[in-house]
Amino acid sequence: MSDPIARAEAANREALRLLFGGAPVLVDVRAAREVLPGLTENTVLTSGPPLPWASYTGGQRAAVLGGAVYEGLAPDLAQAEKALDRGDIVVAGCHDFSCVGSLAGVTTASMPVLVVEDANTGHRGYCTLFEGKASARLNYGVYNDEVQANLDHLANVIGPRLGEVVRSIEGGIPLRPIMERALRLGDELHSRNTAASLLFLREILPALLGRDDAQELVDYLTAGDYAFLRMSMAAGKSMADRMAGIEGSSIVTAMAFSSREFGIRVAGTGDRWFRGPLPTAESFQLFGGHTADDIEVMGGESPITEVCGLGGMAQAAAFPLQAYQGGTPQRMVERNLEMYRITAGEHPGFKIPFLSYRGTPAGIDVRLVTETGITPVMDVGIAGKGGGQIGAGCFRAPLQPFADAWTALQHA
Amino acid sequence: MSDPIARAEAANREALRLLFGGAPVLVDVRAAREVLPGLTENTVLTSGPPLPWASYTGGQRAAVLGGAVYEGLAPDLAQAEKALDRGDIVVAGCHDFSCVGSLAGVTTASMPVLVVEDANTGHRGYCTLFEGKASARLNYGVYNDEVQANLDHLANVIGPRLGEVVRSIEGGIPLRPIMERALRLGDELHSRNTAASLLFLREILPALLGRDDAQELVDYLTAGDYAFLRMSMAAGKSMADRMAGIEGSSIVTAMAFSSREFGIRVAGTGDRWFRGPLPTAESFQLFGGHTADDIEVMGGESPITEVCGLGGMAQAAAFPLQAYQGGTPQRMVERNLEMYRITAGEHPGFKIPFLSYRGTPAGIDVRLVTETGITPVMDVGIAGKGGGQIGAGCFRAPLQPFADAWTALQHA
Numbered sequence: 001m002s003d004p005i006a007r008a009e010a011a012n013r014e015a016l017r018l019l020f021g022g023a024p025v026l027v028d029v030r031a032a033r034e035v036l037p038g039l040t041e042n043t044v045l046t047s048g049p050p051l052p053w054a055s056y057t058g059g060q061r062a063a064v065l066g067g068a069v070y071e072g073l074a075p076d077l078a079q080a081e082k083a084l085d086r087g088d089i090v091v092a093g094c095h096d097f098s099c100v101g102s103l104a105g106v107t108t109a110s111m112p113v114l115v116v117e118d119a120n121t122g123h124r125g126y127c128t129l130f131e132g133k134a135s136a137r138l139n140y141g142v143y144n145d146e147v148q149a150n151l152d153h154l155a156n157v158i159g160p161r162l163g164e165v166v167r168s169i170e171g172g173i174p175l176r177p178i179m180e181r182a183l184r185l186g187d188e189l190h191s192r193n194t195a196a197s198l199l200f201l202r203e204i205l206p207a208l209l210g211r212d213d214a215q216e217l218v219d220y221l222t223a224g225d226y227a228f229l230r231m232s233m234a235a236g237k238s239m240a241d242r243m244a245g246i247e248g249s250s251i252v253t254a255m256a257f258s259s260r261e262f263g264i265r266v267a268g269t270g271d272r273w274f275r276g277p278l279p280t281a282e283s284f285q286l287f288g289g290h291t292a293d294d295i296e297v298m299g300g301e302s303p304i305t306e307v308c309g310l311g312g313m314a315q316a317a318a319f320p321l322q323a324y325q326g327g328t329p330q331r332m333v334e335r336n337l338e339m340y341r342i343t344a345g346e347h348p349g350f351k352i353p354f355l356s357y358r359g360t361p362a363g364i365d366v367r368l369v370t371e372t373g374i375t376p377v378m379d380v381g382i383a384g385k386g387g388g389q390i391g392a393g394c395f396r397a398p399l400q401p402f403a404d405a406w407t408a409l410q411h412a
Numbered sequence: 413m414s415d416p417i418a419r420a421e422a423a424n425r426e427a428l429r430l431l432f433g434g435a436p437v438l439v440d441v442r443a444a445r446e447v448l449p450g451l452t453e454n455t456v457l458t459s460g461p462p463l464p465w466a467s468y469t470g471g472q473r474a475a476v477l478g479g480a481v482y483e484g485l486a487p488d489l490a491q492a493e494k495a496l497d498r499g500d501i502v503v504a505g506c507h508d509f510s511c512v513g514s515l516a517g518v519t520t521a522s523m524p525v526l527v528v529e530d531a532n533t534g535h536r537g538y539c540t541l542f543e544g545k546a547s548a549r550l551n552y553g554v555y556n557d558e559v560q561a562n563l564d565h566l567a568n569v570i571g572p573r574l575g576e577v578v579r580s581i582e583g584g585i586p587l588r589p590i591m592e593r594a595l596r597l598g599d600e601l602h603s604r605n606t607a608a609s610l611l612f613l614r615e616i617l618p619a620l621l622g623r624d625d626a627q628e629l630v631d632y633l634t635a636g637d638y639a640f641l642r643m644s645m646a647a648g649k650s651m652a653d654r655m656a657g658i659e660g661s662s663i664v665t666a667m668a669f670s671s672r673e674f675g676i677r678v679a680g681t682g683d684r685w686f687r688g689p690l691p692t693a694e695s696f697q698l699f700g701g702h703t704a705d706d707i708e709v710m711g712g713e714s715p716i717t718e719v720c721g722l723g724g725m726a727q728a729a730a731f732p733l734q735a736y737q738g739g740t741p742q743r744m745v746e747r748n749l750e751m752y753r754i755t756a757g758e759h760p761g762f763k764i765p766f767l768s769y770r771g772t773p774a775g776i777d778v779r780l781v782t783e784t785g786i787t788p789v790m791d792v793g794i795a796g797k798g799g800g801q802i803g804a805g806c807f808r809a810p811l812q813p814f815a816d817a818w819t820a821l822q823h824a
Contacts, residue, residue: 319765320596353731
């Protein structure tokens, strides 16, 4: 099989089999240092294909500095900057630690992370906890007393207690059934997680009842209708990594961006990042008063959901999303249908009621992207200059990384 | 204003204002005898425009007999039949007691009912509790030991405890916000109540936590994804009744059927029923093994939801319904759009994401129905011969009652 297309197609069948067989289970919530393989105390993880520290800009840079101070690696932001410049504090990419970061994606040793494990293969995905519905959050590039207090609360109260609850449930909480069901309840599990957050709550409720802190955990899990996104992301990482390393496969296993670049990983090329310019906005909606000039890209690894056939690949399951990220139902359907042209399969579990329960387009094939010039769409939150969330929208990946990856695979 | 159309249109504006201003609140759960105005101990309420006892057939007749025995009005079904023949036990229509019945709709004095009250006008709607997901249920025409035990459990355990919980929540539980939200989560609040049941649970959770019986109530409220239908129905009754009695108005205030007839009430003609033949099936899906020959009509007053702009009027909010009652997404959209031709307005709170958040068609106008020949669609559960639920489908009301009502209004 020297024909690279035939070779890729054969490999992709195996990759899809693995992607479609994913069985992500939430098994624990632990401080990152306890579970992330190889994470050192002086490392700050952040989103996107890794860059030299000097290259991180704006809100993502601010978030890394905030993370370093939060972790106690420096007394203040100025000292943190010097320590990072010297290399006493190290910045690294989440993906290299089986982790995925939301927006700036800052993850440090003491932060609690969701531990999601594939029931069959043990592949793990990690993600920090939702910071709540305050506009000021570290993942949106803000670090101040309020953010610090909230991160402390997550680390000292919510994380440990949620961990207790999760561990008390024998076998953990299978996330795939919740995710499959949420697609029938208006979620696409990237920018809309309203139903999944409720379904998750329902699932763990028996373990919450009788706890003195039940109300606090209930409030946390349902505030902002977004708690489940981090589980969806960690689940996505565990599912996508099942495909990593399949020789010759042209299926995407990661899409992520920093403040500077967008990048992808492909099953057949392992950990290598193919990099390109930042995604472009296709449609978006900003919270009151903000204009496009206020938008700042701070990174993001939540497109791991699109990698698995969710988010932009499942927009036609989530028409309510219009109210949040703009667009029209017609365009959402067109865009969703377009995605079938660049994916190698249709997910057997993630289905779209409006498309007569057709499986979502899943398994982004860099060859098909290259041949059609159609790149993946991603539903993402939008950060503002100076930090904080100012909206949400639908973004389009750049072509270059996909073309480069397909070239590399053809010559492998 | 002697022109009946102009008169109706003016009256309908007032009727819509009242319908659209409905603010149903669940305020209590009580035995029917404690709250239904004028209900006597020897009365068995059932669905549809009232008929003489001798006219009730099949499963609806069986359910009335079962209800009489359950209530202790007769020692067995044979004795109950004699007592009903003699008039010692009286059969009456739910709607005359501000109540709405699901399927056969049998409601007796000791059965717990949901008490839903309009926050502004005090109009009340009542409905019995969901019998759970067992196929054998009194409302589907079955009465046996299992059904009796379940009804006892509802009357002695679930009803009283749920009542305690509801009464412990100051001001009760406003249902309209839950209903508005559920339409964004794939429900149409007649044949699909999955999201609303979860949202309701979330709403009362603070009052459940710490109760020893919390798990039991949680299980009851989420089993079968249908618990909320009864709240949606009681809410519908309280909203629709706000319109009752508006002189000249051609807006429908009730649609209901017995085992023999379909009937409507109209705002401008008060309690009068306009009767016609049973609805016809437009599309349906039966549970495994059943055929159309197995279908039996046992009555139903859940189309009070369609009266309020829900159910068949909101199908395009609930594409997941295909899996339950058949049909295609395209047909659901067409049917939903068709309904705008026979309704006087668009609901300001009940909105359809797929139609760019257009308000649901609401306020069925008997004049428009008569002029267009288009009759309302209703999403209903389907009973089988011999009792039990065997499927669900979309049914079409007959034209006659609407035409008769419009004639009566023109000559009023």
